[in-house]
Amino acid sequence: MVCIKIDIVALFPEMFCGFLEHSIVKRARQKEAVQVTVHQLRDYSVDKHRSVDDEPYGGGAGMVMTIDPVARCLDTLQKNGKADEVVFLTPDAPVFTQKTANELSLKNHIIILCGHYKGVDERIREHFVTREISIGDYVLSGGELAAAVLTDAIVRVIPGVLHDEMSALTDSFQNDGLLSPPVYTRPADYNGWKVPPVLLSGNDKLIDRWRREQALLRTEDKRPDLLRTINNNL
Numbered sequence: 001m002v003c004i005k006i007d008i009v010a011l012f013p014e015m016f017c018g019f020l021e022h023s024i025v026k027r028a029r030q031k032e033a034v035q036v037t038v039h040q041l042r043d044y045s046v047d048k049h050r051s052v053d054d055e056p057y058g059g060g061a062g063m064v065m066t067i068d069p070v071a072r073c074l075d076t077l078q079k080n081g082k083a084d085e086v087v088f089l090t091p092d093a094p095v096f097t098q099k100t101a102n103e104l105s106l107k108n109h110i111i112i113l114c115g116h117y118k119g120v121d122e123r124i125r126e127h128f129v130t131r132e133i134s135i136g137d138y139v140l141s142g143g144e145l146a147a148a149v150l151t152d153a154i155v156r157v158i159p160g161v162l163h164d165e166m167s168a169l170t171d172s173f174q175n176d177g178l179l180s181p182p183v184y185t186r187p188a189d190y191n192g193w194k195v196p197p198v199l200l201s202g203n204d205k206l207i208d209r210w211r212r213e214q215a216l217l218r219t220e221d222k223r224p225d226l227l228r229t230i231n232n233n234l
């Protein structure tokens, strides 16, 4: 199996402990499908206070991440060769999608820089960053949670990480861009709440057709915007 290297540069590395040690991300690390390393940005500050931010030129509220610690950190992480992507996580960027996760899962080396404060000095974005990503239209206190979201979404689509029976190909968004249909398990009747009879019929063709219909109905109901996107891409 190929091993993807993901370097995460953060101000609060401890936030990743639990996440890296559970579930699919944990298994992918054990299988050596991915190597995730979290780096403390402050370790790359040469300032006596180990500072990583300063006041914005032109005034205004909030602090801005300075170039030098980021530059030193990225240079260190790329001393044996350039990363395929240097991702900057920030709310003022295009929104993360399954397509981006799939693309990133094909890279060998990804560096993820977590944004903080009012943002980073724009020259970092101009000269180091190859891709800017937001995880949605709301504001988080920092990029750490977003980096965990990205890492999880990337890792689970690396070939060989998921078992066949939990294949990523049947996830919402992976199949035709539609949401997944409803699923049921035993008992077939819970105090009168019944499982749709077609799922108990044993007729694979009928079950397939029912699932496709339900996927479409569910998408129309919960995410009509997705259907417009699919139609526009046809």
Ligand code: 6GU
Binding pocket: 089, 090, 091, 115, 133, 134, 135, 136, 137, 138, 139, 140, 141, 142, 143, 146
């Ligand atoms: Cl990537 N960072 C922060 N701070 N807030 C966000 C975000 C990222 N994506 C959505 N909100």
